[in-house]
Amino acid sequence: MMQELLQYLFGGITNGAIYAVIALGFSTLYSATDLINFAQGEFVMLGALLLVTLWLNLGLPLPLAFVLVVLAVGLAGIIFERLAIRTVSKPDPIVLVIITVGASIFLRGLGMVGWGRDPLAIPSFFKLDSIEIAGAYLLPQSLFIVITVTILVAALTFFYKKTLTGKAMSACAINKKAASLLGIGTERMTLMAFALATGLGAVAGVMIAPITMATYDMGSMLGLKGFCAAMLGGLGSLWGALIGGLLLGIAEALGVGFVSSGLKDAIAFLLLLLILYIRPTGILGAKSSHRF
Amino acid sequence: MNENWFDAMKQSWKKGLAFFVFAGVIFFAGLFLDNYFYQQQLTFIGIFTLLAVGLNMLMGYAGQISLGHAAFYGIGAYTTGALTVHLGWSPWASLPCALAASGIIAYIVGKPTLKLSGYYLGMGTLGFGMIMHVLFREWGSITGGPNGLVGIPSLSLWGIDLSTGRNYLWVVWGCVLITFFICDRLVNSRVGRALRAIHFSEQAASAVGVDTAKAKLQVFVFSAIIAALAGFLYAHLVMFISPGSFNFLVSVKLVAMVVIGGMASIWGALLGSTLLTMLPEWLHAFSDYEMVIYGGILMGVMIFLPQGLTRGVLDIYEKFRIERKQPAKD
Numbered sequence: 001m002m003q004e005l006l007q008y009l010f011g012g013i014t015n016g017a018i019y020a021v022i023a024l025g026f027s028t029l030y031s032a033t034d035l036i037n038f039a040q041g042e043f044v045m046l047g048a049l050l051l052v053t054l055w056l057n058l059g060l061p062l063p064l065a066f067v068l069v070v071l072a073v074g075l076a077g078i079i080f081e082r083l084a085i086r087t088v089s090k091p092d093p094i095v096l097v098i099i100t101v102g103a104s105i106f107l108r109g110l111g112m113v114g115w116g117r118d119p120l121a122i123p124s125f126f127k128l129d130s131i132e133i134a135g136a137y138l139l140p141q142s143l144f145i146v147i148t149v150t151i152l153v154a155a156l157t158f159f160y161k162k163t164l165t166g167k168a169m170s171a172c173a174i175n176k177k178a179a180s181l182l183g184i185g186t187e188r189m190t191l192m193a194f195a196l197a198t199g200l201g202a203v204a205g206v207m208i209a210p211i212t213m214a215t216y217d218m219g220s221m222l223g224l225k226g227f228c229a230a231m232l233g234g235l236g237s238l239w240g241a242l243i244g245g246l247l248l249g250i251a252e253a254l255g256v257g258f259v260s261s262g263l264k265d266a267i268a269f270l271l272l273l274l275i276l277y278i279r280p281t282g283i284l285g286a287k288s289s290h291r292f
Numbered sequence: 293m294n295e296n297w298f299d300a301m302k303q304s305w306k307k308g309l310a311f312f313v314f315a316g317v318i319f320f321a322g323l324f325l326d327n328y329f330y331q332q333q334l335t336f337i338g339i340f341t342l343l344a345v346g347l348n349m350l351m352g353y354a355g356q357i358s359l360g361h362a363a364f365y366g367i368g369a370y371t372t373g374a375l376t377v378h379l380g381w382s383p384w385a386s387l388p389c390a391l392a393a394s395g396i397i398a399y400i401v402g403k404p405t406l407k408l409s410g411y412y413l414g415m416g417t418l419g420f421g422m423i424m425h426v427l428f429r430e431w432g433s434i435t436g437g438p439n440g441l442v443g444i445p446s447l448s449l450w451g452i453d454l455s456t457g458r459n460y461l462w463v464v465w466g467c468v469l470i471t472f473f474i475c476d477r478l479v480n481s482r483v484g485r486a487l488r489a490i491h492f493s494e495q496a497a498s499a500v501g502v503d504t505a506k507a508k509l510q511v512f513v514f515s516a517i518i519a520a521l522a523g524f525l526y527a528h529l530v531m532f533i534s535p536g537s538f539n540f541l542v543s544v545k546l547v548a549m550v551v552i553g554g555m556a557s558i559w560g561a562l563l564g565s566t567l568l569t570m571l572p573e574w575l576h577a578f579s580d581y582e583m584v585i586y587g588g589i590l591m592g593v594m595i596f597l598p599q600g601l602t603r604g605v606l607d608i609y610e611k612f613r614i615e616r617k618q619p620a621k622d
Contacts, residue, residue, distance in 0.1 A: 089598055092598065093410050097359070097547075098548055098594045099590075102591035103587060105590065106586075106587025109581065112580065113584060231415065262429065276408060277404045277405075280412055
């Protein structure tokens with residue numbers, strides 16, 4: 001029993017860490033632009049599929065491939081912002097929701113055309129055996145994911161709190177007009193937020209690829225779950241994204257283990273409704289956050 | 293005073309004519325269309341038009357987004373499916389149950405959810421839609437699970453078989469016509485004005501005495517009942533339902549129909565549902581590129597014509613007319 005519980009916990013934390021990275025993407029973008037990108041999951045998919053091409057097909061060394069993938073997807077995010085978001089003449093939430101959903105369908109189609117319909121397997125990054133802790137097994141990949149996520153959150157916190165660019169971005173989030181009056185290039189900040197958010201999506205895609213395999217339609221569910229995690233922790237809060245992701249991952253793992261595997265996808269959305277009803281700003285969200 | 297009355301008469305006469313022409317087109321389309329495939333396409337368009345018109349009441353008039361409307365469509369379909377298949381009820385007895393089930397669930401869900409707004413409301417309804425989809429898939433003993441529910445009977449009334457392509461087309465479009473009529477009356481009533489006031493500004497609406505929470509809940513339940521009617525018609529048309537017909541993508545498609553056709557316009561909903569039902573058929577030729585083009589069109593329309601096609605085309609026409617008039621003025 002204890003051993004089973006621990007095994008579920010390990011699985012949950014691994015998935016949760018992935019959700020956390022995707023949630024970080026949502027939070028980064030939302031705090032700078034007040035926008036929810038429904039195509040976030042598709043950028044995760046692009047990350048995973050590009051890794052297949054660069055690492056397995058072209059034979060580049062893994063760290064180099066990793067960096068190139070993140071840069072390429074970040075660039076795709078910039079192109080997406082310039083072509084589809086900045087050109088919008090009437091930035092209504094409903095209009096932006098449809099545009100990003102349209103983008104997600106578009107990118108999924110692109111993934112299918114480029115990489116085919118079959119799931120592509122990716123070997124584990126480490127040639128190490130699983131670590132045994134009290135009878136439960138921990139994959140080295142999981143450990144890698146959890147460590148990377150923690151580093152990412154810490155680095156982003158540093159970026160927002162200590163660097164000039166980061167501070168400028170937070171200023172845009174608080175009041176775009178005032179930031180612009182102070183000489184901050186708000187458009188450039190939006191562009192950067194998109195690059196950062198989609199790049200984070202690519203990181204999630206690269207890390208999860210060895211666990212789930214890469215396909216063109218892997219993104220939509222991951223994106224929605226990542227969004228649930230961001231909402232749980234508090235949209236716009238970095239540590240909230242981490243907490244929300246881990247909470248969601250563990251809740252799912254326990255639900256699958258002790259109730260039924262079919263209910264897995266419902267758990268995230270039940271938690272989402274619960275948090276929306278009780279505390280729409282999330283666990284770590286600011287208290288005075290506006291609800292549109 | 294007299295002139296106003298005359299104008300109003302002229303307006304309602306015009307509208308009456310539009311409905312009359314519309315009814316005539318449907319009648320003759322059913323009469324002269326012999327190809328079974330086209331009849332079925334037209335029937336599907338009718339079902340989606342119902343869904344779009346119902347959602348339009350919520351989105352276009354009251355300004356409340358729902359990203360989980362396929363759930364109500366599914367509730368209608370599965371209620372009638374389960375009652376007719378498992379309990380052997382007549383479809384006509386299960387129809388009120390399907391509508392009531394959807395309305396009651398909409399009431400229970402809407403009460404807390406409609407307090408949210410903007411993205412938060414979208415996410416709340418999305419979550420509800422996802423949960424219902426999982427329920428359709430996992431509650432195997434009632435819904436048939438992922439394989440779907442087989443053996444739903446077709447409709448017949450007083451010995452007339454309604455399942456043939458032509459008769460069913462008339463049944464579905466008859467429902468559309470009645471719904472159009474009801475929606476039109478609603479929009480131009482006190483309730484409709486209250487809804488539009490909410491769309492414009494919820495605070496202002498409540499300041500002038502509109503019970504905004506009640507009005508929003510009412511229109512939410514109303515559109516859920518129409519969605520359930522569409523689900524009922526769908527279930528008895530294809531006689532087989534599976535969870536895939538009621539997932540998130542379908543919810544998105546419904547929202548896209550309303551937005552692309554043009555919000556706050558009953559005829560816009562008709563245009564949007566026609567286009568988005570036919571689009572996959574037209575795009576079959578592109579096979580693998582279907583999704584790319586579909587997504588591209590969705591983005592393109594929203595970027596360039598965010599008011600939807602009906603409004604957008606009208607705007608372009610107006611602009612053109614003004615430009616033509618300008619030289620004469622000088």
